[in-house]
Amino acid sequence: MNKYDFLQIILILGVLIGLAPFLGFYMAKVYEGEKHVLFFLRPIERIIYSFCRIDVKREMNWKEYSKSLIVFNLFGLIFVFLLQITQHTLPFNPEHLPNVPWDLSLNTAISFATNTNWQSYSGEATLSYLTQMLGLCVQNFLSAATGMAVLMALIKGLIRRTTSDIGNFWVDVTRSILYILFPLSIILALALVSQGVVQNFSSYVIATTLEGVKQIIPTGPAASQIAIKQLGTNGGGFFGANSAHPFENPTPFSNFLEMLSILLIPAGLVFTFGKMVKSNRQGIVLFAAKFILLVVALGFALWAEYNVSSQFEGAQWMEGKETRFGITNSIIWSNFTSGASNGSINAAHSSLSPLSGGLAMLNIMLGEIVFGGVGSGLYGMILFVFITVFICGLMVGRTPEYLGKKIEKKEIQMAMLAILLPNAMILIGASLSAVLPHGFQAVLNKGPHGLSEILYAFSSASQNNGSAFAGLGTNTTYYNLFLGLCMLVGRYAVIFPVLSVAGSLAQKKYMPPGFGTFATDTYLFVTILIFVILIVGALTHLPALALGPIVEHLLMLTGKTF
Amino acid sequence: MNTLLPGVLLFFVMTLLTGILYPWSITAISKAAFSDKANGSLLYQGNLVIGSELIGQNFTALGYFSSRPSASNYSPVETGATNLCVTSGELKKVIMERKLKGFANEMLFSSGSGLDPHISPSSAHDQITRIANQRNFSENQAIQLSQMIVDAIEKRQWNFLGEPRVNVLKLNLALDAMGNLKGRND
Numbered sequence: 001m002n003k004y005d006f007l008q009i010i011l012i013l014g015v016l017i018g019l020a021p022f023l024g025f026y027m028a029k030v031y032e033g034e035k036h037v038l039f040f041l042r043p044i045e046r047i048i049y050s051f052c053r054i055d056v057k058r059e060m061n062w063k064e065y066s067k068s069l070i071v072f073n074l075f076g077l078i079f080v081f082l083l084q085i086t087q088h089t090l091p092f093n094p095e096h097l098p099n100v101p102w103d104l105s106l107n108t109a110i111s112f113a114t115n116t117n118w119q120s121y122s123g124e125a126t127l128s129y130l131t132q133m134l135g136l137c138v139q140n141f142l143s144a145a146t147g148m149a150v151l152m153a154l155i156k157g158l159i160r161r162t163t164s165d166i167g168n169f170w171v172d173v174t175r176s177i178l179y180i181l182f183p184l185s186i187i188l189a190l191a192l193v194s195q196g197v198v199q200n201f202s203s204y205v206i207a208t209t210l211e212g213v214k215q216i217i218p219t220g221p222a223a224s225q226i227a228i229k230q231l232g233t234n235g236g237g238f239f240g241a242n243s244a245h246p247f248e249n250p251t252p253f254s255n256f257l258e259m260l261s262i263l264l265i266p267a268g269l270v271f272t273f274g275k276m277v278k279s280n281r282q283g284i285v286l287f288a289a290k291f292i293l294l295v296v297a298l299g300f301a302l303w304a305e306y307n308v309s310s311q312f313e314g315a316q317w318m319e320g321k322e323t324r325f326g327i328t329n330s331i332i333w334s335n336f337t338s339g340a341s342n343g344s345i346n347a348a349h350s351s352l353s354p355l356s357g358g359l360a361m362l363n364i365m366l367g368e369i370v371f372g373g374v375g376s377g378l379y380g381m382i383l384f385v386f387i388t389v390f391i392c393g394l395m396v397g398r399t400p401e402y403l404g405k406k407i408e409k410k411e412i413q414m415a416m417l418a419i420l421l422p423n424a425m426i427l428i429g430a431s432l433s434a435v436l437p438h439g440f441q442a443v444l445n446k447g448p449h450g451l452s453e454i455l456y457a458f459s460s461a462s463q464n465n466g467s468a469f470a471g472l473g474t475n476t477t478y479y480n481l482f483l484g485l486c487m488l489v490g491r492y493a494v495i496f497p498v499l500s501v502a503g504s505l506a507q508k509k510y511m512p513p514g515f516g517t518f519a520t521d522t523y524l525f526v527t528i529l530i531f532v533i534l535i536v537g538a539l540t541h542l543p544a545l546a547l548g549p550i551v552e553h554l555l556m557l558t559g560k561t562f
Numbered sequence: 563m564n565t566l567l568p569g570v571l572l573f574f575v576m577t578l579l580t581g582i583l584y585p586w587s588i589t590a591i592s593k594a595a596f597s598d599k600a601n602g603s604l605l606y607q608g609n610l611v612i613g614s615e616l617i618g619q620n621f622t623a624l625g626y627f628s629s630r631p632s633a634s635n636y637s638p639v640e641t642g643a644t645n646l647c648v649t650s651g652e653l654k655k656v657i658m659e660r661k662l663k664g665f666a667n668e669m670l671f672s673s674g675s676g677l678d679p680h681i682s683p684s685s686a687h688d689q690i691t692r693i694a695n696q697r698n699f700s701e702n703q704a705i706q707l708s709q710m711i712v713d714a715i716e717k718r719q720w721n722f723l724g725e726p727r728v729n730v731l732k733l734n735l736a737l738d739a740m741g742n743l744k745g746r747n748d
Contacts, residue, residue: 052568071566133582138576138577177576186587207604207611210626211623216637223592228580322674324727330674348643353648470645
């Protein structure tokens with residue numbers, strides 16, 4: 001590593017820390033309906049409500065909120081599914097791409113509705129422009145807004161007293177899109193085009209190379225989709241190679257912008273949270289916990305990746321990486337994308353060194369909370385906060401509290417459910433696939449890396465990340481359906497428990513902090529929280545990781561190949 | 563409370579906004595402001611498209627600068643990486659073969675996209691002798707070639723972002739402009 005590597009790491013982290021509070025406080029104003037910079041869009045918001053028969057003043061209890069969410073997501077899922085299986089007969093398909101097979105369509109529809117954006121498809125070879133725009137691009141916005149809405153419901157549960165109302169789903173979704181995702185996407189999309197990301201509706205270009213070979217160059221409306229793919233922590237690429245593709249990510253600056261936008265909204269939302277619970281410190285401690293987990297993993301991953309060069313007589317390990325990004329930018333990205341539930345890539349994760357690949361996997365397994373997905377990263381973190389105050393409460397023998405709300409049986413049960421179910425899907429899915437022919441026959445690499453491929457796939461799907469050790473050939477009916485199920489469980493087995501907790505917390509009275517209250521805005525709390533996260537993650541996944549990335553690392557050191 | 567109607571209507575409004583209005587307006591603005599880039603940074607010889615500045619090409623002739631190895635052989639419709647891992651015997655074997663051919667550094671490894679348009683400046687310099695021999699360049703021309711690489715270096719963006727690199731297609735275009743593929747001296 002040289003001084004430029006360190007400079008770039010410090011810069012991206014510094015800009016993130018610098019921008020997150022501003023965006024966070026802005027978002028708090030948006031959700032609380034206060035005056036803000038984009039207040040002039042208010043008439044549009046009103047027109048949307050009146051057209052859609054939405055009564056803004058009508059508050060929902062957690063069951064109504066869940067029902068609205070199901071309707072909204074299910075309708076989106078069916079729409080994307082239908083678009084794909086009929087795309088051949090629909091317009092905006094200049095390459096006359098055929099209809100997508102049903103199992104792949106279903107997988108992709110689930111993938112985008114759940115904010116996972118797992119790619120069993122390869123965009124340029126499978127999906128028409130219409131499917132990309134009306135299907136995937138729209139779901140990028142809607143699934144992100146869904147995550148933000150669920151977070152808002154949980155925050156309202158924490159700050160409201162003795163009521164069953166946790167807000168209005170339609171309002172939360174509309175505001176998330178209109179004032180946050182939409183304007184940021186416009187800015188980012190144009191910045192990306194200025195760097196060379198393509199944006200057009202032309203058919204693919206046929207070039208004759210210098211050596212006289214025909215080269216078909218796919219284009220399309222990519223920039224608009226890539227902007228929201230990063231900002232909404234979606235991650236599904238316009239092209240198969242995702243953000244390693246020079247048309248998705250042409251320059252170091254486009255790379256910087258895309259990396260920043262992966263974490264920008266999740267990081268900002270932590271400050272939104274602090275603002276809304278009227279204690280910025282409560283937000284800052286959660287930011288600190290997330291930031292520490294991010295930086296420690298990043299440090300280890302960089303060390304691991306640079307050390308592989310000793311296996312190749314000093315040649316830097318550039319397999320699967322792009323020249324313009326080099327190792328440092330590839331590893332910053334792999335940590336950002338796995339910590340957030342983004343899942344876009346700018347280097348092939350399967351070809352990362354065993355430990356950096358393993359750390360990306362661990363980031364995902366921890367539950368996508370190292371900033372995590374928009375909304376989901378913070379409500380996932382708050383579940384861990386409940387577990388932490390519960391454990392601390394047990395130690396001193398008092399009923400645990402968080403932000404003046406008693407954390408009781410219901411909250412802990414729901415938190416455990418939401419943490420355990422996705423993890424169970426990872427372990428069940430990976431172990432079944434390691435013994436069933438349909439599962440292990442899809443593996444590309446021999447040796448322990450083969451297991452890592454399967455384990456990564458189920459972690460990525462179950463925790464709604466979407467990146468892959470792409471050697472695994474997952475476009476089979478077995479994987480399309482199994483991973484589809486994992487994505488559904490990973491999304492909704494967290495969302496519904498969170499909404500039910502929001503409903504139960506809203507009904508509770510406020511308890512002013514007393515002498516025995518365990519303070520949750522101290523660095524002692526940050527430390528305990530981090531350990532709780534690591535212990536839950538490590539106890540669940542260490543055995544599997546030991547058989548995959550860890551043993552591969554040790555064998556690599558002995559020079560063993562498969 | 564009826565959730566079905568608002569849900570369906572809001573879905574359609576949002577589809578209109580984010581699926582139609584948004585990509586269309588971005589396309590319109592891009593066409594006006596960055597037309598070349600929005601269309602793929604294409605390079606022309608006369609009316610003929612010879613490729614994109616951003617999309618790498620395969621160069622098999624020894625008289626051209628070679629691009630990095632590519633899992634898809636520089637076919638942009640099937641992009642991607644090898645996905646092989648550090649402990650892959652198959653990969654180790656091809657890396658050894660590339661070494662024997664005289665390549666080093668990133669030229670030993672396939673890129674992430676399979677379309678990497680760049681190589682590092684040092685990998686370009688490594689190829690000077692081979693190219694000069696193939697093209698029957700005089701010593702003066704070989705020095706010119708070396709200067710050509712230096713001129714072609716794309717520095718770190720704003721001197722600190724990313725890695726220094728040279729664009730192989732552009733370098734080879736400049737090389738063709740120098741001439742002498744068959745050699746004038748013999």
